[in-house]
Amino acid sequence: MKKKIVTILAAALAMAVVLSGCALTGGDADKKATNEKLSIVCTNFPEYDFARQIAGDKADVTMLLKPGAESHTYEPSPEDIKKIQDCDMFVYVGGDSDEWVEDVLDSVDKSKVTVFRLMDQVKTVEEVTVEGMEPEDEEEPAESGEEEDEPEMDEHVWASPKNAATIVKNMAKTMEKLDGKNKQTYEKNADAYVEKINKLDGEFREVVKNGKRKEIIVADRFPFRYFCEEYGLKYYAAFPGCSTDTQPSAKTVAFLTDKVKEDKIPVVFHIELSNEEMSKLIAEATGAKSRLLNAVHNVSDEDFRNGATYVSLMEHNVEVLKEALN
Structure with missing residues (x-):
């Protein structure tokens, strides 16, 4: 995977240091002494939603990614970095879309900011390129003596409700350690949200069990590997989940179009905040319907x-998957 270079990061870090001064606030001791709310900063929407559902009104939860913005091209502003430095708990994915985080964390006092990485909470799998998928640009090969890049792990762990439930439980435990006086609230709220997520999981299993087919076509990026593996679905797609490409080759469009025709697929999916051009094009060529399948990176x-x-x-997604499998 070609790595995204955050061009403003060095300047932003320097500015953040100026803004924040020498002292960083945060930590359980501060909460006990001042009775202030726990401060939680999240990079994208799924983790933000999990944190606010657990916290209720007992913590201040902030999302750095603005609604409607593309998560894979986000770059932190000096103000964003200051928010991370000043918070009690920082939540991020840990994959390609927020690789800028590691440099920011080097500037943070780890004794005062608790870091929660989504990809550490569940078992991850390597991102793959399946048949018909647009290949990504190859990186320059490592020179002699240099370490080769590790395999690119798929970061979209929340796409599986089972994973989401595990993340919520672990996030709640971390919040309870930081803010013991509100432990019961966090525990109760987390249990209630996990119950909703488990219900969702059951609905997906019922849809797949009763479906006439077990295959989906995503004419877009594909951030659904954990989802498809959880429910035993075969898939074809245009791009890997964190691809920076948006324009497919004629070969990719032709492959997906032929696959929809051959397998009599009734629905072609696109993800949120997409231009939908490819899914509409294939739908028009095949008679299939173009539908949104939420990857929940972000919302409008x-x-x-x-x-x-x-x-x-x-x-x-439960409703559109039911349409796609029947």
Whole structure:
């Protein structure tokens, strides 16, 4: 995977140091002494939603990625970095989309900021390129004596409701350690949200069990590997999940179009905040329908203001998956 270079990071880090001064705030001791709310900063929407569902009104939860923004091209501002430095708990994915985090964390006092990485909470799998998928640009080979890059692990761990439930449970335990006086609230809220996620998992299993087919076509990036493996679905797609490409080759479009025709696929998916061009093109060529399958990277500004949650977005997926498998 070609790595994204964050061009403003060095300047932003320097500015953040100026903004924050020498002292960093945070930590359980500060909460006990001042009775302030726990401060939690999250990079993207799924982790933000998990944190706010657990916290209720007992913590201040912030999302760095603005609603409607593309998560894979986000770059932190000096203000964003200051928020990370000043918070009690920082939550990030740990994959390609937020690789800038490691440099920021080098500037943070780890004794005062608790770091929670989503990819550490569940078993991860390597990102793969399946038949028909647009290959990514190859990186320059390592020179003699240099270490070769490690395999690219798929970062979209929340796409599986089972994983999401595990992440919520572990996140709640971390919050309880930081803010013991609100332990019961965090525990109760986490249990309630996990129950909703488990119900969602059951709905997906029922849809797949009763479906006439076990195959989906995603004419877009593919951040659904954990989802498909959880429910035993075969898939074809245009790009890997963290691809920076948006324009497929004619060969890729032709392959997916032929696959829809050959396998009589009734629905072609695109993900949120996509231009939908490819899914509409293939749908028009095949008679299939173009539908949104939420990857829950982020939400539109309208959905955010209307109170969209991980569960509500995935409930939409239950309905469109039922249409796609029948």
